Amino acid sequence: MKNVCIFYTDENRIKPLADRYPGCERIRLTDIRDRAQFAQKEGRDVIFAAPNDLLQEITAACRGLSFASAAVFPPDNGATPDEPIRIDLRKPRLDYMETEICHICNLNCKGCCDFSNLRVDRGFYDFDRFTRDLLRMKELFWGIGKIRLMGGEPFLNPDAADYAEKCREIFPDCDLRIVSNGLLLPSVDLRTLQRLRDCGCSVDISTYPPTAAKRKEIEEAAKRAGIAVNFSVPMKFFFRTILETPVDDPAPAFRNCVFTHCHMMSDGRLAPCSYAACISRLNRFYGTDFPENDYFDLAEPAADGWRIMEAFSKPHAFCRCCGSGAIPYRWQGHVSPDRAKKEDWLIRDTFISRKAAPAIQKLLKPAVIRLRAAIQKKKTGGG
Numbered sequence: 001m002k003n004v005c006i007f008y009t010d011e012n013r014i015k016p017l018a019d020r021y022p023g024c025e026r027i028r029l030t031d032i033r034d035r036a037q038f039a040q041k042e043g044r045d046v047i048f049a050a051p052n053d054l055l056q057e058i059t060a061a062c063r064g065l066s067f068a069s070a071a072v073f074p075p076d077n078g079a080t081p082d083e084p085i086r087i088d089l090r091k092p093r094l095d096y097m098e099t100e101i102c103h104i105c106n107l108n109c110k111g112c113c114d115f116s117n118l119r120v121d122r123g124f125y126d127f128d129r130f131t132r133d134l135l136r137m138k139e140l141f142w143g144i145g146k147i148r149l150m151g152g153e154p155f156l157n158p159d160a161a162d163y164a165e166k167c168r169e170i171f172p173d174c175d176l177r178i179v180s181n182g183l184l185l186p187s188v189d190l191r192t193l194q195r196l197r198d199c200g201c202s203v204d205i206s207t208y209p210p211t212a213a214k215r216k217e218i219e220e221a222a223k224r225a226g227i228a229v230n231f232s233v234p235m236k237f238f239f240r241t242i243l244e245t246p247v248d249d250p251a252p253a254f255r256n257c258v259f260t261h262c263h264m265m266s267d268g269r270l271a272p273c274s275y276a277a278c279i280s281r282l283n284r285f286y287g288t289d290f291p292e293n294d295y296f297d298l299a300e301p302a303a304d305g306w307r308i309m310e311a312f313s314k315p316h317a318f319c320r321c322c323g324s325g326a327i328p329y330r331w332q333g334h335v336s337p338d339r340a341k342k343e344d345w346l347i348r349d350t351f352i353s354r355k356a357a358p359a360i361q362k363l364l365k366p367a368v369i370r371l372r373a374a375i376q377k378k379k380t381g382g383g
């Protein structure tokens, strides 16, 4: 036990470890990017007692260092483990990943960013495929900061709890969420909600107008099950994001983008964001020819987590198809395939789309990111 060195960020995090490792060395982290402090402890057993959102950077700072063992504790996941979680620092940590466990939706919003309101070929992410893909992700990354199980509407998948439990089993460190429009939550069976709660999965609720009208009912159902729910700010507007005519330079859109962290796993692929992952749905429905190959093939034996992270941190192929400024319009639900138009997603080349919208988005991006971080941290209701 004397060989253990605990790096920690605040006293509250060290408390649960004090009895477990009496007399061990403790180092308070003031600068998580300072590689030298970690390098001095090579060959030791190290434990990182730090918030979830700092672990990616700590991992990067430790890249190439060799410890006898490494672990994280506590992982902030709502399902407190008894033991520190062993990690493999030869691999990076991905900060965020989303995945669709159900491709269809009950709300069919106009211009859905996953194109769920267009006819999609099948309902659910095949569970065996999902499991294989998660295991492959684990080969590439020691952990994932946040996993969001999305749709379409994930509660249309009757086995939603199986998917969440599998994520928790493979990525015990992650902050796990289901992302729902909330409308079905009051009718989800209690056992499913309790299983989600028990594996430390909370529910992020996108507050569309019909959701806002049902908020009390949703909160009561969540409270009965003891599951935490996090309501977004009211969502009264949606945004057109894809350029009718792609440009040559992907950099301006990437610089202004608020979705650069939204990596999506689907059917053996890891894409930089949901637009790149799901664009084939638009192509298939309207005969457009936006590029469909902006992703990493998880089956590729030479795939490497560090290389993927580096690629995701830079402009990539599909960013050429995104506007540097999204164009807002009033949210509208129940726009099923026969009522949808490709113009619901596409930005025409005008002065507003070329100049005004990018300037506004550049101005608002820092505030949007701050607001999102604040909302994501907050947990309300239920457990």
Ligand code: SF4
Pocket: 105, 106, 107, 108, 109, 112, 113, 114, 115, 116, 117, 151, 152, 153, 181, 206
């Ligand atoms: S609620 Fe709307 S935006 Fe969300 S998945 Fe369903 S259709 Fe898409």
Ligand code: SF4
Pocket: 253, 254, 257, 258, 259, 260, 272, 273, 274, 275, 276, 316, 318, 319, 320, 322
């Ligand atoms: S393709 Fe690039 S610019 Fe467009 S949403 Fe994805 S990360 Fe952002």
